[in-house]
Amino acid sequence: MREYLSRNNIAFTEHNVWHDLEARREFKAMGYRNVPLIIVDDVHVRGPNLMELDRLLSA
Numbered sequence: 001m002r003e004y005l006s007r008n009n010i011a012f013t014e015h016n017v018w019h020d021l022e023a024r025r026e027f028k029a030m031g032y033r034n035v036p037l038i039i040v041d042d043v044h045v046r047g048p049n050l051m052e053l054d055r056l057l058s059a
Helices: 002-007 021-029 050-058
Strands: 037-040 043-046
Touching: 037 050, 043 050
Parallel strands: none
Antiparallel strands: 037 043
């Protein structure tokens, strides 16, 4: 996902749930257990779902 976002000049903030305890707590509090999780505004995109991500970013 990082490569896809960078290649398409899409600004993003990465939170590593394996190394950042606070990020892990927030991730679990949202009810998720699998990565990646991409959040665009208030929409959560689970997994490497590039079609959904493209749709959200082009809206």
